[in-house]
Amino acid sequence: MLARTEQVDCGYRNGSDRMVILRCIGPEQFFLERVVFPFELLTFQCPARSEVEIWTHGLGGPELLEAIGAHELLMESSPVPEPAAGGIESNPWLQSS
Numbered sequence: 001m002l003a004r005t006e007q008v009d010c011g012y013r014n015g016s017d018r019m020v021i022l023r024c025i026g027p028e029q030f031f032l033e034r035v036v037f038p039f040e041l042l043t044f045q046c047p048a049r050s051e052v053e054i055w056t057h058g059l060g061g062p063e064l065l066e067a068i069g070a071h072e073l074l075m076e077s078s079p080v081p082e083p084a085a086g087g088i089e090s091n092p093w094l095q096s097s
Contacts, residue, residue: 005030005047010073013041018056020065026050046070 005027014020014036024032026047036042046052050070056063 005049007045008048008070009043009045009075010052010070011041011043011075012036012052012054012068012073014038016056021055023053023055024050024070025053026070043075 010024012022017038019038020036022032022034022036022042022044024030024044024046027049028047030047030050032044032046034042034044048070052068052070052073054065054068056065
C-alpha cells in the first residue's frame with residue numbers, strides 16, 4: 001500500500017502584466033495546472049517534493065519562464081499580524097496594488 005504524500009500550502013503571485021500558466025508536477029502522478037492572471041495570488045496545495053513551472057505564450061509558442069521547487073513557495077501558517085504591531089505596512093502580502 002502506498003503512503004499518501006503530505007500536502008503543503010503554497011502561494012504564487014503573478015507580478016507580471018501578462019497571464020501565465022502555473023503547472024505543478026509532483027510525486028504519485030500529482031498534476032495541477034492553473035491560469036494566473038496579472039497581479040493575482042494563487043494559493044494551492046501540493047506534495048512537498050513538487051516542482052512548479054511558470055509558462056507564458058510568446059511569439060514562438062509556449063515559453064518556460066521559471067521552474068521553482070514547491071518548498072520555495074510555502075506559505076506561513078502564522079497568524080496575520082495586528083495593525084498596531086506593524087500590520088499592513090510591514091506585510092507586503094496584505095497591501096493592495
